[in-house]
Amino acid sequence: MKRTLNIFALLAALTLCTVSSSYAQKKPIIGVSSFVESGSVRAGTTYINSVRRAGGLPVVIPLTKSEEEIDAYLNQIDGIILIGGEDISPLYFGAEPSLYLGEVVPDRDEYVIILIKKAVAKGIPLLGICRGVQVLNVAMGGTLIQDIPSEIQNPIQHRQNGPRNYGSHTIKIEKGSLMAKLLGEKDVAVNSFHHQAVKDVAPGYKVTATAKDGIIEAIESQDGKSYGVQFHPEGFVSSGDKTFLPIFQHLVKLAAEYAAKK
């Protein structure tokens, strides 16, 4: 009887080990950046759902200025998504505010720039979306157009009037880039909800997609670990349209590789 119990205990322990390790392998933890509004920590459900659809396990990294807490999160997570939002303070890229600069949230800028610098230094894969790609570029030493209509000649409309899963303007994708691998080399219609954009690309990064008026719509790092898009792939993915799902699946794949090396 004692022997039988021991065998059961051993089997149970083995099963638990197998289940927990395969779960960890299948679900890399993707930290989603957040903001604070009306006394609540917020991160859009469309981003969270896109991580789920791509096979990742989403966790929200609450806005904080504590570097200790950010370090603690970075020790636990395997990948990061930087979500959309307000304008970035031009002081971070050595410019004075344009008359057409929109709302700036200093606490959010500070939190996310610390998060990006530490994550990149650690080699954690990172995807920036809209404000996310802009702040990634700024944190890595690049600059921004503060307001497209007042700074660019003959711009197209980058603040569309249409649903989140509607592609209102096309982008040209650089051959041989990560974006080409994920979306193909043909022009593709993307949604557009921005008036700021990447201007000078940060050292170590390159442009991988542009709109027809020259506005930068995607960048990636030369080491391939961080990349970003000016459009909102989560607007499509969360509605069930899989065209842009590979953008999230790639992050989850990089995150799984990172997790395996930890």
Ligand code: MN
């Ligand atoms: Mn656009």
